[in-house]
Structures are given as C-alpha cells and as structure tokens.
Amino acid sequence: MSVLLIEAFYGGSHKQLMDLLQEELQDDCVLCTLPAKKWHWKARTAALYFMQTVPTSTNYRFMPQHKLARLEKIIGVKRNGDAYPLEDLPGQEKSRTLGGLMRNSKAHRESGLCEAQPGLHTTQREDLPSPLRALARLNKSDASESTNPCQEEEEDKQHLTFNISNILSGEDYQQRPLHIAWPHRWEHDKDPETFFKVLLKLKEKDLPFHVSVLGEAFTEIPDIFSEAKKALGSSVLHWGYLPSKDDYFQALCMADVVISTAKHEFFGVAMIEAVYCGCYPLCPKALVYPEIFPAEYLYSTPEQLFKRLQNFCKRPDIVRKHLYKGETAGFSWAALGGKFRSLLAAEPREDL
Incomplete structure (x- = not known):
C-alpha cells in the first residue's frame, strides 16, 4: 500500500491527524501540505497548487480509468507523469487550460496561497508556471517566520x-x-x-x-x-x-x-x-x-x-x-486506527 496524504491547512488538529497517519503508515505514506494560513483561499485554489506539485505515482492514483483519460486530455499529463505539449490539445481545451492557469496564478499572487514549507514531503516541480515557481521561492522565507505574532x-x-x-x-x-x-x-x-x-x-x-x-x-x-x-x-x-x-x-x-x-x-x-x-x-x-x-x-x-x-x-x-457522561473511547487511535488503515487500503471504485 502507498498512500498520498494532501493537507492544504497543515496546522492544529489537521496537522495532528496527518502526522499521526504518517507515523503509523511510515514508509508507505507521502505527505504534501500547505501552511495553515488563509483558509478561504486554500479551499478555493489549493487544488491547482497540488496538481502542479504532487509527484505522479501509479501506486496511489485512486482514480477510475475513465477519469484518468479525461485528466490526460484536460491538463496534458500522461499516465507516466510526462507532460503533453499544450499544442497537441484541441484549440478550445488549450485556451481553457491556459486561461485557468493564468487566472488561478493571479489568485495565488493576491492570496499568498502557494506557501511551500521547507522540510515537508512536497516535491516542487520545475515545470510549474513561472508565477507559481516565483511564489514557491518567495514563500520559503515566509514559512520560516513565526506563525504566532505574539x-x-x-x-x-x-x-x-x-x-x-x-x-x-x-x-x-x-x-x-x-x-x-x-x-x-x-x-x-x-x-x-x-x-x-x-x-x-x-x-x-x-x-x-x-x-x-x-x-x-x-x-x-x-x-x-x-x-x-x-x-x-x-x-x-x-x-x-x-x-x-x-x-x-x-x-x-x-x-x-x-x-x-x-x-x-x-x-x-x-x-x-x-x-x-x-x-x-x-x-x-x-x-x-x-x-x-x-x-x-x-x-x-x-x-x-x-x-x-x-x-x-x-x-x-x-x-x-462532575463525571463526564458522554463517550470518548470511540475517538481514540486504538478504536479508529484499523478503520483508517482499511479505508486507505481500499481498492479504487468506478463511482469515486
């Protein structure tokens, strides 16, 4: 089993869960993250960042064949991880793909989304659009600053x-x-x-x-x-x-x-x-x-x-x-660990 964990808000309880899963799964786990800032922008545009930075691997692309084929056509990525030249895409698809990248790159510049943290298991690819590469470099210095102004x-x-x-x-x-x-x-x-x-x-x-x-x-x-x-x-x-x-x-x-x-x-x-x-x-x-x-x-x-x-x-x-009257045992790792492993080891389904 090889598991890809993506967390666009790597802080607080989100970080706690990701770190726990990575610790328990050990070598079978790849973790890609963004810092815990600007939640509303992460929800909107983090997918673009991860699309460009997550290393391609057949071991964890839990996606049905018909969706993989569509992905190849839309974003120009072969199943072996190489990029198709955009010129090979139909004119309308090419325009939409380039336009989407440029619009979202502008959103990255305005929101400060692309905040790659040094030391995390995120691969920064050199084929990123230039605005995203620049932001990734700039935000390495941002990540070294304290997230606690106090x-x-x-x-x-x-x-x-x-x-x-x-x-x-x-x-x-x-x-x-x-x-x-x-x-x-x-x-x-x-x-x-x-x-x-x-x-x-x-x-x-x-x-x-x-x-x-x-x-x-x-x-x-x-x-x-x-x-x-x-x-x-x-x-x-x-x-x-x-x-x-x-x-x-x-x-x-x-x-x-x-x-x-x-x-x-x-x-x-x-x-x-x-x-x-x-x-x-x-x-x-x-x-x-x-x-x-x-x-x-x-x-x-x-x-x-x-x-x-x-x-x-x-x-x-x-x-x-007072003695607490609710149940808490069900939230422990002892109770949930097996369920997480079963979920992450599940075979991909066509209805995903």
Missing part, C-alpha cells in the same frame, strides 16, 4: 517550562476560582467575540474566575484579543499558544471548564482533548457538537452560556466533582 511578547515565557500548577500551588484546590479554558485558533470562525463578551459580563458582576486562552495565533489577529486581555486583567492565567503538547495538556488538566463558541466546526479535536483532561465542556447546540456531546453540555444562546458560567463561578465544586 511570540515576541511571549518570548521570555517560552524559554521556561509552563507549569500552571506552580501558579496555583498556594491556593486550596476547592477554594480557587473557576478556571475557564478556550483552546481554539485566534480567528473569527471560532467566534472569540462571543466568548470574551460573556467573560467580560462575568467580570462586571464581580464573579471570580481565571481564564487560559491557549489557541494558536496567525498573521491576522482579531482586535478583540488585545482588547479582552487588557479588560480581563488579573483574571488571565495564561495567554497564548503553548508549542509543547505536554505543557498544553497540563494547562487543560488544571482547567475546570472548556468552552467552544465556534461558528464553523467539523469535529472539534480541542474540545475532546479537554474532556480527556477532565474539563467540563460547554458547546453550542449546533454544528457537529450535538452528535458528540450529551444535551447537558450544550447551550443555545450566549445568555445561556453566561448563566451556566455564572452558576459555576459561584459553585466551582459542581464541575470539579
């Missing part, structure tokens, strides 16, 4: 092992304030505005709580983060991305409640990880969450979220004594 601010902290238990060591466990965790990307689709609005309302009511904002930041950070950090003041226990998984899980283990305010979520790995670490989850009654979490852990409006947290701030022992 790194300079947090630089001194990152040289120390994060140990939140040291911060809390002087407080009796049951007497300390409720500790709320928000372990999501610092982007608008995770709706940080709603999260911080609820927290600031708690603070206005003089309710005691601590908060750890643990998600990863990228190039463009919503203004609400700097505003909220200043407004929350001493309630902030930790602010910023923890590159060490051990430190990250330790922070989750010390938290009482984990919250999602996401407006876009296919699964929510961060929430499941937090539940494994003993956190009480509060999620929107929408998206994928009702399929994973029992009704007790769902809220419908920000007002409901505020009321739940208000009660927990007054009685943090409620969540500290």
